[in-house]
Amino acid sequence: MTNHRKLRMGMIGGGPGAFIGAVHRIAANIDGQIALVAGAFSSRPEKSAQAGKDLFLDPKRVYQSYDEMFEKEKQLPEGERIDFVSIVTPNHAHFDPTIKALQNGFHVVLDKPMTLTLDEAKQLDKVIQETGMLFCLTHTYTGYPMVKEAKQLIANGTLGKIRKVYVEYPQGWLWKDFSDEGNKQAAWRTDPKKSGVAGCMGDIGTHAMNLAEYVSGLKLDKLCADLNTVVPGRTLDDDGIVLLKFDNGASGVLMASQVATGAENNLKIRVYGDKAGLEWQQEDANSLIVRHPEQPDQIYRAGANVPYLSSYALANTRTPAGHPEGYLEAFANHYHNFARTLLAKLNNQTPEKEWLDFPGTEDGVRGMAFIEQVVKSGQSEQKWTKFEI
């Protein structure tokens, strides 16, 4: 039933007007290894049906709820039913479908952050550990080949002992109050019932924190947050800065804002060690600058034919140098690595180490801990708050 075949995916959420659902579908499509064959795209049945039609699905496999999807798909023959679900609902609707998917034998790709609370995340983690199901949390940015290269350069000692991490994520799209304008993306992200205890820090601060830990190979030890709600009328933070201390003694800072008027989405990381430094930013995603104290700086470039890149970067690039790959390809890398790993697993084969390099439950739990503790620190008059899980 397994061997070499396309994996079958069902989607939960991602109905009309959803930004991230469309991104997930493209990411799953790109490499031709995954077929979207089922979905429960909306809590409103007519919307789910419309999405299924737009996506050329067999109407019989477009469901009114994920409960129905799990129920019906389980009854399909092994060679037809979905292998995994992709869950792209707002944060408050992550936990329930994920745990049910796992319990019903479907592997899971889940949009970040993992859950609404740290407690939920820990519960999910426990189930994942117990069931041995495969789980991917789509922290997009660690899917970029040059981010993977950065991680490898640090892991292999090129930078020496890490001293300093600067990570920043300035956005401007919530620069004003959109509550009267029906901006669906803005609405749920600024609603604590749907988004959780943090706004900006949950939506993009977690990406930055995940990137910092991924690239540096360090773990956060304590933090000091200044969170702000800049636009009047909002309940959650829409801006903040967090001082960081890592487990090896390195320090850092995480800047995230959704009210940096005019800024787009230029996530950027700089890491400095006692031998060299590096710099990557999403707006120039195919370059990685390595800075040396007494030699010319170097520009590492993404490309499937670049002889000096690590196996991790090469395994996550589709085109030769000079053919820019972007956000959707980075996203696709997570799907692709998840799918290759899942296929190996289904075939009782050992996946390549490069395929295993996608974010999972540990990233998710740490991200939820970050959200809760950054909020706690933001409310504290003490400088440092211990990062604990």
Place this chain on the structure above:
Amino acid sequence: MTNHRKLRMGMIGGGPGAFIGAVHRIAANIDGQIALVAGAFSSRPEKSAQAGKDLFLDPKRVYQSYDEMFEKEKQLPEGERIDFVSIVTPNHAHFDPTIKALQNGFHVVLDKPMTLTLDEAKQLDKVIQETGMLFCLTHTYTGYPMVKEAKQLIANGTLGKIRKVYVEYPQGWLWKDFSDEGNKQAAWRTDPKKSGVAGCMGDIGTHAMNLAEYVSGLKLDKLCADLNTVVPGRTLDDDGIVLLKFDNGASGVLMASQVATGAENNLKIRVYGDKAGLEWQQEDANSLIVRHPEQPDQIYRAGANVPYLSSYALANTRTPAGHPEGYLEAFANHYHNFARTLLAKLNNQTPEKEWLDFPGTEDGVRGMAFIEQVVKSGQSEQKWTKFEI
């Protein structure tokens, strides 16, 4: 049989090791509107079969030749057989499968340049005009949203009367002789039997010329070429510069090289009018710089949510500003627009004007004329050679 459904694609060429075949498949996949269901991937049957298996195809629809594919697919029911073929073979193998596809009722997406000779291109053009079949030639770079924006800015008069066009395409990948190293890409591109009368000018010079005409809205009138074969042992040009004169009196230059050691693929165009200028380059594909003589320069940015962009740019962007889209998405835009137009045609609907903006037979014939005349000019001692078709 038509209505809203995925279009079915067969591929000709693109077997193991082919760079551009994989790109075409990704481009066709991205938007989930096209299904690859058949193929004749190689002139060697076992290679074709392997490719079909790698691509999860039904072995019954993996053919030993395109002749077989046309034959068998025609016999399938209308609701099953392929709608169009994607032809990704080297240049010398463009004409025959294309004309047969058209004559057998299959629409065509064809990699550039159109054919091996101008004469072949004219024949194809005639058949396309007569049959009314849909035809797309994948000049990738006009698929970028900010290239489309550039065209619209010029069309709407923002730059005034166009004076000057600089277009450049420096590559370095053929910097040395690879004939002993089994580089498949290098081999056929430097072989006149497979590539045609031009090397560099056919492979990338035509892209640059197509981009110049597309963006500026002008037509080439005469040219003066300096072609070089820099690496010893090569038969065809691997480098060249062409002075250009356009039909409105504007002048320009086209620089293309495959021996610009260390250069990647940074196709760049600058156009200057009597009111303003603009600048776009592939390495920063999501930005378009508009330069003004007495006002601050402007940076137009790609993004599905950018209020000031033209409908053409918006229709060819998938993500909000700051989520870089690249080469594969530009390529996918041609497939997507071709597919939407084809679906409309099959349903007897009028396609949106933005969907019709993909390169076709006129681009192909002009490209072949460029190749032949640039070679002619390169051999001439006269300065100017008239551009004629």
Place this chain on the structure above:
Amino acid sequence: MTNHRKLRMGMIGGGPGAFIGAVHRIAANIDGQIALVAGAFSSRPEKSAQAGKDLFLDPKRVYQSYDEMFEKEKQLPEGERIDFVSIVTPNHAHFDPTIKALQNGFHVVLDKPMTLTLDEAKQLDKVIQETGMLFCLTHTYTGYPMVKEAKQLIANGTLGKIRKVYVEYPQGWLWKDFSDEGNKQAAWRTDPKKSGVAGCMGDIGTHAMNLAEYVSGLKLDKLCADLNTVVPGRTLDDDGIVLLKFDNGASGVLMASQVATGAENNLKIRVYGDKAGLEWQQEDANSLIVRHPEQPDQIYRAGANVPYLSSYALANTRTPAGHPEGYLEAFANHYHNFARTLLAKLNNQTPEKEWLDFPGTEDGVRGMAFIEQVVKSGQSEQKWTKFEI
């Protein structure tokens, strides 16, 4: 005795091997308005004499000490004696020569930071207020024309109400311990007796803080510092990050490091208001990016012929757009504005408002307060420390 003439300058410090002394001399030279005619270049007489010779000075006016210089110059006729001194000694040797210069009737240009302690700065400030002498503190970076333009854009409301200030100053030159290598620059800057209570924060953090207040027009209200001594064996901070709160409620962050291995000197500021944002960095000093939420971003460019620039930017630019001016010209702008103001003052004329835009005693006192309080905050377990003078 005054009217239109070159101003006569004496220099204190800046002997052989001093980096900043040479910079001051170039800055004073550029516009041909100031003549270096005297100096006490070193506390070692033979070094002072050598410097005077290298600088083509009349040996009679090369002094063994600044005390001697003040004494002898006062005895010269009004038409010969120096008008002002430029003091370029290490921090611990700022207070004494400055106060004596002022008391002896010589105006002062002083390298930053103002003094060794806040208390000294306040004393100097008092003398300056009382004597009415002219005083310039060379916070270089506010001399850049596009920094001045940034200030004017904010002052005229283009950005709306300011929300957020990011300022960063990453250097890597102290990346390792140079104490055995005789690096003169490194030696005094890492010695608390010569540098004061702060290392990195005094040397470059004060520049960043000054830039933030200058551009934003805001005043610092409280801060939260994380200071680090990264390289073993050092006494003072060589790295730090400071959370900022401004008097209008805006927040910000100041990042400064001298151990960011491989980083050069790319001071950068970003300011976001509720209408637009802006961005300037020293490595691209002649550009100022203005970011808009719903319009293309704009690139303001320095140039003496640029019609849209403010009078402040224009008055501080020497060449047309596209002829890059840099660090030395920015430095020269302070000298030039100081000199033009001084000449006006000596002639009982009213200086132009643009000439008055050079840093002075208020900047100096605030800078010293910053140094003391950033160290205090760095040692505190409380998050916020009030910024007080």
Place this chain on the structure above:
Amino acid sequence: MTNHRKLRMGMIGGGPGAFIGAVHRIAANIDGQIALVAGAFSSRPEKSAQAGKDLFLDPKRVYQSYDEMFEKEKQLPEGERIDFVSIVTPNHAHFDPTIKALQNGFHVVLDKPMTLTLDEAKQLDKVIQETGMLFCLTHTYTGYPMVKEAKQLIANGTLGKIRKVYVEYPQGWLWKDFSDEGNKQAAWRTDPKKSGVAGCMGDIGTHAMNLAEYVSGLKLDKLCADLNTVVPGRTLDDDGIVLLKFDNGASGVLMASQVATGAENNLKIRVYGDKAGLEWQQEDANSLIVRHPEQPDQIYRAGANVPYLSSYALANTRTPAGHPEGYLEAFANHYHNFARTLLAKLNNQTPEKEWLDFPGTEDGVRGMAFIEQVVKSGQSEQKWTKFEI
């Protein structure tokens, strides 16, 4: 009379409103090695007097004509009279003052291009050879430290055998007809009596040609020009492109325009050899990109403390890396090297080899040959015109 002292300069031209005269004065000032002590700033005596006053000169040494200046200065004692003249008049007024200066024993710094005609340039060259006087032609751009580094990298073989040179100089400042607006700069540059047979090619094309030969170490062998007069009413070319062939067989292109609307002054050169390529542009003057086919690209950076730079780059840099130096410093490097060489000569010392690296009479003659032959080629129907002197 010589030994260690400031050199005394007289200026010819550069009166009120002259752009380049002011630049020359700043360039001479920067390093404190040259004193402007005399001048004949304008053919209108009252203007010359006013300029002298603005520049704080002794009125006795402000002359009504250069003839008078040569006459009177010669009569001054050796320890007072000028050592050299700086000639900054429009092109048609280069020959006469230069030849008279040389014949009267004054060394010369002359603004480019050398003369109005090639014949004049040859005559000057002859006199310079015969008299042994020192002569500097201010082709500004070869004064940049990273341009010098580029030359050295090519000279030492880092790039291998040179294949290709792209040099471009797009300006937009003559984008429209300014003849009614009293733009003094535009007026003489578009007047053949004052500018010579070429407009754009004489003004900036010669800079580009000089840069190409300087950096590549190659000599131009033949050329093919397309010159245009784009703005109606002009007599001279305001735009053009020139195909180049060099003496080693390498080819290239030179693009120069003054009607590239919105372009500033971003002179750029790219050179490709059979081992590596390099890239420099004035807008990022302190960086030099070296591109490698199978290694990461490198960014060489200007800075007086950069250990990997050549002695030529280091000798032409004043500040540590990260303190951008620009156009005025590049200009000053020519003055500085000329002055150091002149002082050595006056003292019968051997100048350092780095000091001798300033443009001289060979550059001037070749530049004039370029102007004449580019115009000839522009009028020819033959593709190639031999470059001859």
